[in-house]
Amino acid sequence: MFRGAVAVVVLGLLGWSDGFRLGRTQQFGFLPPPKVAVGTSLPPDQWFTQTLDHFNPTDTRTWKQRYFTNATFYKPGGPVFLQINGEGPANPQWMVEGAWISYAKRLNAYLLSLEHRYYGKSLPTEDASTENLIYLSSEQALADLAIFTVSMRKSLGLNKNKWIVFGGSYSGSLAAWYRLKYPHLVHGAVATSAPILAQVNFKEYLEVVKASLATWGEECNSMVYEANRELHLLLQHRVGWQTITQQFRLCEPLDGTNQLDVANLFSVLAGNIEEVVQYNLDNRAFEGVKGTNITIDTVCSVLTNTTLGSPYARYAALNSMFLDVQGEKCLDYTYKSMVDQMQATSWENNTDVGGRTWIYQTCTEFGFYQSSDSSDQPFGNEFPLDFFTRQCQDIFGTKFTTALLNYGVKRTNSIYGGHNLKVTRVVFPNGSIDPWHALGVTTNISSSAPAIFINGTAHCANMYPASPSDLPQLTAAREQIFRLITQWLHQKDV
Template sequence: MAFHTFVVLLCQVAVFLSLCAVGEGRYSIFRRFKEAQDTKQGSLFEEQWFTQKLDHFNGADTRVWKQRYFINEAFYRPGGPVFLMIGGEGPANPAWMEDGTWLTYAEKLGALCLMLEHRFYGKSHPTVDLSTDNLRFLSSRQALADLAHFRTMIAEARGLTDRKWVVFGGSYPGSLAAWFRLKYPHLVHASVATSAPVYATVNFPEYLEVVWRSLASENTECPLLVKKASDDLVERLKDPRTYENITKDFNLCSKLQIQTDMDSAYFLETLAGNFMNVVQYNEDNRGFEGLTGTNITIKVLCSVMTDSSLGDPYARYAAVARLMMEATSMKCLDTSFSKYVSDMTNTSWDGPAPEAGRQWVYQTCAEFGFYQSTDSPNQPFAGFPLVYFLKQCTNFYNISAEQVAEAVTQSNEYYGAYDIRSSRIVFPNGSIDPWHALGVTQDISADLPAIFIKGTSHCANMYPARSDDPAQLTLARDHIFLLLQQWLKQ
């Protein structure tokens, strides 16, 4: 989409995604995205609906529901391939039907373009609510079965059964793109699996290690100053007399209240999320989706953190938080863990939780983990260890830490983790993107190539090209196109 950068940024920064989320930081990959818009104003592409089974793995269950999709026939030439963009942990944004690198490929190759929204996200509601009992129908396996049935029935209805289907996805949908080709090779001819975390892991402190390295690539002092600020803040939280000043410094919506370790962890993760979000999406071209705050880059953050005129590192850390709020038109920062719990346990589709928050966190608890903890010494933050995330699984869904670990093991057993045995899947990843730590960054085989793009961020190759794109990003897009040309001849 994530990566846990998802929910905190979900709640905090009004920048977010529709296809590259993964929530993959509280994000998504896969929690934190507050997406901008479910639809692009003035979109030329109307939403359409497809009938799906609720449970693909229980023949006795005949319940069905309506899944949203979009179609672009502008580039299709008879005999051309079919491109299927996979939706992820957020609303499917029709902006992708009007722009994006995949459409450049489609125009050159004469492809019909489809985008299918993921069950339980956006307007694709399989159940009456988001109760934990209903969320058992939310899984990557059910999503892949949705894709398979959609592909089969649309092909039959439109006379496309003999066409070659190519799937695209970024972040968690990137993983789905790889797994769709892996599990349904008779339906999928080739896959472009961008920024795909194919290895599930309960604890993912490597995410923040990449954040450190990415900040250091701009200025070696930058992550050191972030660490000093974070450590200073942790010390201040030990004294309730500092809470009033902290409330003012970070422009909090209500006076800071720290009564439990979960309260402090949520507060600290929210502030760290400013850096996690910017690093993950540094200098990408998400603006076409209608997102705000995309002008804040690693360079901007580090310029603030190294500006001694702003005061000590703690003061600069607070200045970053205020800058992010201004960039995303936020009046104040809500860091109340009790409110977060209330929002996340509301099971209504119209509940107050940020878009897709409850759903994505459930998937992390039930399938992937991906918890971006501070359990490594080689990263700049403190105060949100693995136990903080695991307690949420228990509190929100009654899923124990042991069950999370077992679910992660099962996911790796089912999909193969890094040991992918397939063909015609390309794995683009950016070196700045923290999610590359769980992705394929070296060729598995000649038919399973990796494209590691130096200096680029999450899903960078998917966004519309710009004249000032780094040369390596342009070459990566060209490389993917050449692979598609080659594979479509096979």
């Protein structure tokens, strides 16, 4: 049984994410939860007294950080599995479902999960104002993990057990970096779909989207290219603006001279396809999430359906399909609306404060801007790098310059090593469909830090529960990860 009281989960349709920006869904962050059966008991919220600023010994302020435990599978001497959470709410459904649960059952592991500061319910400051976000960084998050680990070792009597950490996407990066920076606390790490290299201009993202669409057929990319070309031509005159406003169901009339609105519109429309590609066939159907049947096949079938009219008309039809799935009457595309949403600092009644905090991390540490600057992609060139970098200043203030961003990214790679990080007992699973693999580890660093490149799978697919429809290589990857963990547990701490 779980230690402490339990809550009973009641599942309904969670809905397709209300927004997809910088590769992140609004509702869940980078890692939507798995589905659990109705009536399944979930562990309750627990609270850990955490230090606000780990790097100022004179600052003794603390706050409450949310975590979960599950001792159902534990037997004395078994390992401790710690799930690291990233830029979204920690979800207790992961405490009872997912590939790591099957590993825990087989290895008698004790399960812990720690929510990332500034996301979900783990709110260290009274609001998300720019001055209060100075305590938000990957370094502070890793120090949170260290303090939490030391405390749990003592309070739960797990000091002699070997700890293995798990993470996916940004939290996968944290898993690798935790093993790198605190090797005395963590014995091994599974860093799934982890962007290890910080990079301001992540133009390769759309290149991988193109390659992933090409797995359906080159015609799909051709139609995306033609649709964006026609859309660009319509922008050249006012009648075209009216046509775009009507056919793409825009909430406000389009002004084709407003370059920021135009850039945001092209970026949002590309984001529809980006989200489908990033999470294509990754077992999100387990979540019961409305819209998870929308796959690359769905998108390309619409874009190549000549009965819908020109490629531009098909692109509009695809946009309408997404709006209908989301339950939205119109597309809120304006740059001002997006910035206004990101400027909201209250934790109360804010549906996407996590979007603000994640953008802050991109502006200060990572970049990761999925620009249209590459010529090897079909989405046009309407949302270049400077469209993203100016958002840092417009959202957080004038001091958040491109120079500051470049320094922050350089500093991140200096601290962690970028693609040259030196770690042992870390495995890096990535999917070939997932655009984030372009910043990840896809070839072995060493025999003790192997990569698992899973052909045909998407973002964090190996973390989800197994399905009869899984590709054989995905099933093999999950088993390879289990074998690695088992080997690590027989190795001495180093």
